[in-house]
Amino acid sequence: MTLAREASKAPEVGKPPRRPRSARSSRRAAETRAGYAFLSPWLLGFFALTAGPMLASLYLAFTNYSLFRAPEWVGLDNFIRLFNDDRYLNSVKITLQYALVGTPIKLAAALAVAMLLNSRRRGQGAYRSFFYAPSLIGASVSIAIVWRAMFIDNGVVDRVGQGVGLSPGGWVGDPSMTVYMLILLAVWQFGAPMVIFLAGLKQIPTELYEAAEVDGAGPVRKFLRITLPMLSPVIFFNLVLETINSFQVFGSAFIVSNGTGGPADSTMFYTLYLYFRGFRDFQMGYASAMAWVLVLFVGLITLIFFKTSKHWVHYGGEGK
Incomplete structure (x- = not known):
């Protein structure tokens, strides 16, 4: 029984030993950071050139704005x-x-x-x-x-x-x-x-x-x-x-x-x-x-x- 228990705990032949869970999670976090690093130019462009102007125009749609003076809130008038x-x-x-x-x-x-x-x-x-x-x-x-x-x-x-x-x-x-x-x-x-x-x-x-x-x-x-x-x-x-x-x-x-x-x-x-x-x-x-x-x-x-x-x-x- 002792030999059988020790054999079950031994690593299987041909398979690499499992890494500790902390090592796997740290590797996954590193891969995630690398992915966001590669995506960062697109994300910056999206938020600065697309999402930001869209949100600004949504606010301006409820204002009276002529480029030469500060926007004046008018609600649904437009x-x-x-x-x-x-x-x-x-x-x-x-x-x-x-x-x-x-x-x-x-x-x-x-x-x-x-x-x-x-x-x-x-x-x-x-x-x-x-x-x-x-x-x-x-x-x-x-x-x-x-x-x-x-x-x-x-x-x-x-x-x-x-x-x-x-x-x-x-x-x-x-x-x-x-x-x-x-x-x-x-x-x-x-x-x-x-x-x-x-x-x-x-x-x-x-x-x-x-x-x-x-x-x-x-x-x-x-x-x-x-x-x-x-x-x-x-x-x-x-x-x-x-x-x-x-x-x-x-x-x-x-x-x-x-x-x-x-x-x-x-x-x-x-x-x-x-x-x-x-x-x-x-x-x-x-x-x-x-x-x-x-x-x-x-x-x-x-x-x-x-x-x-x-x-x-x-x-x-x-x-x-």
């Missing part, structure tokens, strides 16, 4: 004033129009091109680079200037329109067409969601399409029954990102309208009007209230997307 501001309500309307029309068209174009590029053909890499290139440019000043030059009176688009019998006149000067001109600019830059769609299409097993062909399914039925359900997580991801981006449009509207939001406030998007109020009229308290309303609205839209996704987004292994 938020109440928003709904009595006709230009603000017009900016909300234009931004919603841009998001509701532009986002579905952009995603549809990205998915269509991704499906065309999914098949193997010669020069496939060149085609992908060609379609992705506009997204690399982004909402730059140069591309907005070129876009404005194309759509002004007697521009390239106007000349083509006159050539096919349309009446002359540029889109830039027509209040009913300027927002659609900016929607076309956003749709033209569909490269980023296209690449994500292409990656999702590569993950769909070809056996599903082969089985559908054996059952006599055509291209439309395979698209509706296989491609869309299998691609629904990717569609959801792109939908959330592009919707958030559409509410943040600023640079292209600013350049196309020459910094005025015209004609007739037809390009006065939400962020552009926020910029005017904050940095042109120096109404920082009012602009901060606008910013927080936008944050809450985008958060609400994102929450609705996530809550409704369980009805149409199908992940692998769920058995749907």
Whole structure:
């Protein structure tokens, strides 16, 4: 019995002896300190450049602040004033129009091109680079200037329109067409969601399409029954990102309208009007209230997307 007891206490062959608990905890604490040391540049940047300004703007949203005098607490006056501001309500309307029309068209174009590029053909890499290139440019000043030059009176688009019998006149000067001109600019830059769609299409097993062909399914039925359900997580991801981006449009509207939001406030998007109020009229308290309303609205839209996704987004292994 004594030998058996001593054998049970002896360390097992091939296994290192256990370290004392104090040594393990001290090593874990050292690893934690090292992790925070590596994270410290990001944490400093986050608190100094993101969290700090956000908290400051939240306070300013309840004040009357003009950059030249100390903030004066006014409570909810800035938020109440928003709904009595006709230009603000017009900016909300234009931004919603841009998001509701532009986002579905952009995603549809990205998915269509991704499906065309999914098949193997010669020069496939060149085609992908060609379609992705506009997204690399982004909402730059140069591309907005070129876009404005194309759509002004007697521009390239106007000349083509006159050539096919349309009446002359540029889109830039027509209040009913300027927002659609900016929607076309956003749709033209569909490269980023296209690449994500292409990656999702590569993950769909070809056996599903082969089985559908054996059952006599055509291209439309395979698209509706296989491609869309299998691609629904990717569609959801792109939908959330592009919707958030559409509410943040600023640079292209600013350049196309020459910094005025015209004609007739037809390009006065939400962020552009926020910029005017904050940095042109120096109404920082009012602009901060606008910013927080936008944050809450985008958060609400994102929450609705996530809550409704369980009805149409199908992940692998769920058995749907």
